[in-house]
Amino acid sequence: MRVLSGIQPTGNLHLGNYLGAIRNWVKMQDEMPAMAAQAGMANNGKNADSQCFFFLADMHSITVHEGREQRIRNVRDMAAALVASGIDPDRSVLFNQARVPAHAELAWLLNGTARIGWLNRMTQFKDKAGKDREGASVGLFVYPVLQAADILLYQATHVPVGEDQKQHLELSRDIATKFNTDFGADIFTLPAPIIPKESARIMSLRDGTAKMSKSDPSDLSRINLTDEDDAIMTKVKKAKTDPEPLPETAEGLAGRPEANNLVGIYATLSNSTPDTVCAEFAGKGFGAFKPALGELLVETLRPMRQRFLELRTDDAALDAILDKGAAKATAAAEPTLRAAYDAMGLMR
Ligand code: ADP
Numbered sequence: 556m557r558v559l560s561g562i563q564p565t566g567n568l569h570l571g572n573y574l575g576a577i578r579n580w581v582k583m584q585d586e587m588p589a590m591a592a593q594a595g596m597a598n599n600g601k602n603a604d605s606q607c608f609f610f611l612a613d614m615h616s617i618t619v620h621e622g623r624e625q626r627i628r629n630v631r632d633m634a635a636a637l638v639a640s641g642i643d644p645d646r647s648v649l650f651n652q653a654r655v656p657a658h659a660e661l662a663w664l665l666n667g668t669a670r671i672g673w674l675n676r677m678t679q680f681k682d683k684a685g686k687d688r689e690g691a692s693v694g695l696f697v698y699p700v701l702q703a704a705d706i707l708l709y710q711a712t713h714v715p716v717g718e719d720q721k722q723h724l725e726l727s728r729d730i731a732t733k734f735n736t737d738f739g740a741d742i743f744t745l746p747a748p749i750i751p752k753e754s755a756r757i758m759s760l761r762d763g764t765a766k767m768s769k770s771d772p773s774d775l776s777r778i779n780l781t782d783e784d785d786a787i788m789t790k791v792k793k794a795k796t797d798p799e800p801l802p803e804t805a806e807g808l809a810g811r812p813e814a815n816n817l818v819g820i821y822a823t824l825s826n827s828t829p830d831t832v833c834a835e836f837a838g839k840g841f842g843a844f845k846p847a848l849g850e851l852l853v854e855t856l857r858p859m860r861q862r863f864l865e866l867r868t869d870d871a872a873l874d875a876i877l878d879k880g881a882a883k884a885t886a887a888a889e890p891t892l893r894a895a896y897d898a899m900g901l902m903r
Pocket residue numbers: 562563565571572573574575576717755756757758766767768769770
């Protein structure tokens with residue numbers, strides 16, 4: 556069992572990034588020994604290399620224009636955020652793509668396998684390229700091929716991602732199948748996406764119909780990983796709501812996007828469900844609910860913030876974590892990369 560996922564190192568991490576992506580990785584890392592043991596029983600105990608790989612997709616980030624210093628900062632910020640959120644670099648392999656050239660090498664080999672027609676169907680490209688398709692970079696177009704390389708290099712079996720990445724995972728499977736068939740070799744494992752059921756989509760605190768995002772001009776719309784306790788409290792208290800009290804069940808949240816979002820955040824943070832949260836606060840107004848939510852957020856985020864700020868004071872230590880992860884990743888990727896070159900008759 557090989558778990559692998561990547562995240563683009565973008566600055567200004569917020570609650571949406573944590574609850575929507577990073578927290579799922581931490582869960583998978585922590586549950587890995589038990590899951591692997593279970594899979595191992597059905598697999599004659601061959602679970603020796605069950606492992607989690609988590610990386611910063613900095614090579615993908617070239618599709619967004621960014622200055623040199625900012626990009627360097629973003630990678631260290633995201634690395635620190637992952638460690639502060641519970642990714643343990645001793646148990647999981649944590650690195651950035653640029654430190655492992657095998658990603659770029661395999662992506663080039665897979666460019667011979669991927670078809671233009673397949674890439675033309677990718678909705679993320681269409682969304683990001685917008686109307687000016689001819690003006691979009693080639694990097695943006697072949698982005699999913701690099702993503703396939705990220706996954707196939709490590710024989711990943713389970714890839715935790717958001718719903719929006721499902722199509723890229725299907726493409727990775729198509730590329731793996733075609734490569735295996737074309738070169739008559741069973742080189743790549745077909746990866747399966749792991750999409751959390753209660754897919755936490757955290758919405759803006761100012762507008763329950765817009766997603767919480769780093770690019771929202773209003774800082775009151777999001778909770779940042781670096782927000783102090785009182786800033787978190789203020790933002791929750793200022794969050795948009797409606798005048799109705801909380802309903803008895805989650806059904807009563809229909810048509811109330813802001814209320815639904817706040818209850819959803821509370822449920823996710825407390826490992827509960829919207830129904831349970833509604834049952835607890837039924838009939839109470841937001842004047843009672845917001846302080847409880849603020850408190851829960853403060854208690855959850857404080858230790859992460861403190862660890863993050865501590866890690867961010869030592870660039871060399873962070874770089875050493877990434878170097879160590881990259882060395883492990885390079886070693887894990889080498890047999891597959893070698894087999895791919897060899898299958899194609901490329902001697903290196
Ligand atoms: P942003 O929208 O702030 O630019 P990114 O697109 O860089 O965030 O997303 C980084 C990761 O965080 C992705 O895995 C994405 O699915 C997740 N993510 C971002 N915003 C949210 C949100 N509001 N709710 C849930 N997950 C989110």
